[in-house]
Amino acid sequence: MPVQAQHRLQIIIFALVCAAFTNIYITQPVLPVLQQDFDTDLVRVSLTVSAVVLGIALANLPFGLISDRFPIKPIIAIGGTAIIVCGLICAATDSLSLLISARFVQGIFIPALTTCIVAYLSKTLPPASLNVVMGSYVSATVAGGLGGRLLGGWAFSPEHWRYAFVATSLLTAIAIFAALKGLPAHQQNKQQTTKPATSYLRLVAQWKLLRLYLCALCGFGIFSSVFNFLPFHLAEPMFGFSTQDTTLLYLVYLVGVMIGPVTGKLSNRFGSGNTLLVGSAVLLSALLMLLLPFTLAILVGLLLFCAGFFTIHAAAVGALNRKLDAGHGRANALYTLFYYVGGWVGITLSSFIYQHFGWTALITCLITLLIMPVWTGIAERKHR
Incomplete structure (x- = not known):
C-alpha cells in the first residue's frame, strides 16, 4: 500500500474507532450528577455505563458473523446511525429508564464500528500495512476512552452533561461520513485464500x-x-x-x-x-x-x-x-x-x-x- 494511502487510512480508522469508544464512558465522570438529576440510587445510575459494556459483549459475536458476510460500508452506516440517534435520545430524555435503554442499544451497535472494521482491515491489507494500521486502531481505543471521560466531566460543566451527548453524536457523524467516503473498496488480500468461514x-x-x-x-x-x-x-x-x-x-x-x-x-x-x-x-x-x-x-x-x-x-x-x-x-x-x-x-x-x-x-x-x-x-x- 502506498505510504500516503496508508496514512489516510490510519486517520480514518483512528477517527472512527475513537468516536465509537468516546460513546462508551461518557457518563462515568458525571454519575453523581445523574444520581441527583434523576433522584435515584448509585446502583441504578451506574447502569448508564454498564449497559453499554453489556451491549458490546452480547453483540460482538453476532457482528463477527455479519462482518464476514456483508460489505463494511452498510454496516458502518446502519450501526453509526443507531449510535447517533440513541445519543440524541440520551441528551433529550427525562427518563432514566429510557436513558439506560438507549445506552444499551448504543453498546449493541458499537461493534459495527470496532469489531467489523478490524475484520475489514485484516481482509484488505497486506500483513506489513495491517500491523501499522492496527496500531492506530489500538491508539484510537485509548483516545476514545479518555476523550469520553474528559468530554463528559471536563469539556462541559457536569450539570450540562446532555451537551456532551450532543457533541459526541456530532463527532460520530463526522467520523462515519469520512469513513463512508474514504474507505477503499474491499479487495481480497492476495496472501489470503478463499477458505470458507469457520465456526x-x-x-x-x-x-x-x-x-x-x-x-x-x-x-x-x-x-x-x-x-x-x-x-x-x-x-x-x-x-x-x-x-x-x-x-x-x-x-x-x-x-x-x-x-x-x-x-x-x-x-x-x-x-x-x-x-x-x-x-x-x-x-x-x-x-x-x-x-x-x-x-x-x-x-x-x-x-x-x-x-x-x-x-x-x-x-x-x-x-x-x-x-x-x-x-x-x-x-x-x-x-x-x-x-x-x-x-x-x-x-x-x-x-x-x-x-x-x-x-x-x-x-x-x-x-x-x-x-x-x-x-x-x-x-x-x-x-x-
Missing part, C-alpha cells in the same frame, strides 16, 4: 488463536483492575490524593495513543513474539513500581503500565489477524469478547482481594497473570 468453536479450538485470546483476557484483567482500585490506594494516608488529583493521573492513557503505531512497526521488524515479551517486561516493571510508597514511583509506574499493556494488546491483535485465512469477523469478535470478559472478571476478583488483603496482595496476584502474555510471546517466537 466460533473451531476458532477457539485452535491453540495458536486461543493463546492470543487468553493473552487479551489476562492483559485487560490486569489493566482494568489497577485503574479500578488505584483511586482507593491513592486515597490512603501515605498518599492522601484528592479525587481531582487522581483524575489527572488518567492522562497517562495518552501513552497508549503513541505506543500503538510504534508497536506495529516493532512487530514488523522484530516479530510479534519479541514485542509481546518486551511489553510483558515493561508491564512487570510497572507493577513492581506501583508497590512503592512514593508519588513519583506511582507516576512513572503508571506511564510504564500503559506502555506495557498497550504494547501487548496491539501485538496480540496484529498476531491474531496475520494467522487468519478466513473468518476474520468471528475471530476478532472472539478476541473482543475475551478482552471484556477479562476486564469484568479482573475487577470482580480484584475487589475481593483488595478489600480483604490490600494493594500489595492485589499487585502480586496480577503479576501472576503475566504468565499468559509471556507464554504467548515465547510461542509466537517459535512459530514466527
Whole structure:
C-alpha cells in the first residue's frame, strides 16, 4: 500500500474507532450528577455505563458473523446511525429508564464500528500495512476512552452533561461520513485464500488463536483492575490524593495513543513474539513500581503500565489477524469478547482481594497473570 494511502487510512480508522469508544464512558465522570438529576440510587445510575459494556459483549459475536458476510460500508452506516440517534435520545430524555435503554442499544451497535472494521482491515491489507494500521486502531481505543471521560466531566460543566451527548453524536457523524467516503473498496488480500468461514468453536479450538485470546483476557484483567482500585490506594494516608488529583493521573492513557503505531512497526521488524515479551517486561516493571510508597514511583509506574499493556494488546491483535485465512469477523469478535470478559472478571476478583488483603496482595496476584502474555510471546517466537 502506498505510504500516503496508508496514512489516510490510519486517520480514518483512528477517527472512527475513537468516536465509537468516546460513546462508551461518557457518563462515568458525571454519575453523581445523574444520581441527583434523576433522584435515584448509585446502583441504578451506574447502569448508564454498564449497559453499554453489556451491549458490546452480547453483540460482538453476532457482528463477527455479519462482518464476514456483508460489505463494511452498510454496516458502518446502519450501526453509526443507531449510535447517533440513541445519543440524541440520551441528551433529550427525562427518563432514566429510557436513558439506560438507549445506552444499551448504543453498546449493541458499537461493534459495527470496532469489531467489523478490524475484520475489514485484516481482509484488505497486506500483513506489513495491517500491523501499522492496527496500531492506530489500538491508539484510537485509548483516545476514545479518555476523550469520553474528559468530554463528559471536563469539556462541559457536569450539570450540562446532555451537551456532551450532543457533541459526541456530532463527532460520530463526522467520523462515519469520512469513513463512508474514504474507505477503499474491499479487495481480497492476495496472501489470503478463499477458505470458507469457520465456526466460533473451531476458532477457539485452535491453540495458536486461543493463546492470543487468553493473552487479551489476562492483559485487560490486569489493566482494568489497577485503574479500578488505584483511586482507593491513592486515597490512603501515605498518599492522601484528592479525587481531582487522581483524575489527572488518567492522562497517562495518552501513552497508549503513541505506543500503538510504534508497536506495529516493532512487530514488523522484530516479530510479534519479541514485542509481546518486551511489553510483558515493561508491564512487570510497572507493577513492581506501583508497590512503592512514593508519588513519583506511582507516576512513572503508571506511564510504564500503559506502555506495557498497550504494547501487548496491539501485538496480540496484529498476531491474531496475520494467522487468519478466513473468518476474520468471528475471530476478532472472539478476541473482543475475551478482552471484556477479562476486564469484568479482573475487577470482580480484584475487589475481593483488595478489600480483604490490600494493594500489595492485589499487585502480586496480577503479576501472576503475566504468565499468559509471556507464554504467548515465547510461542509466537517459535512459530514466527
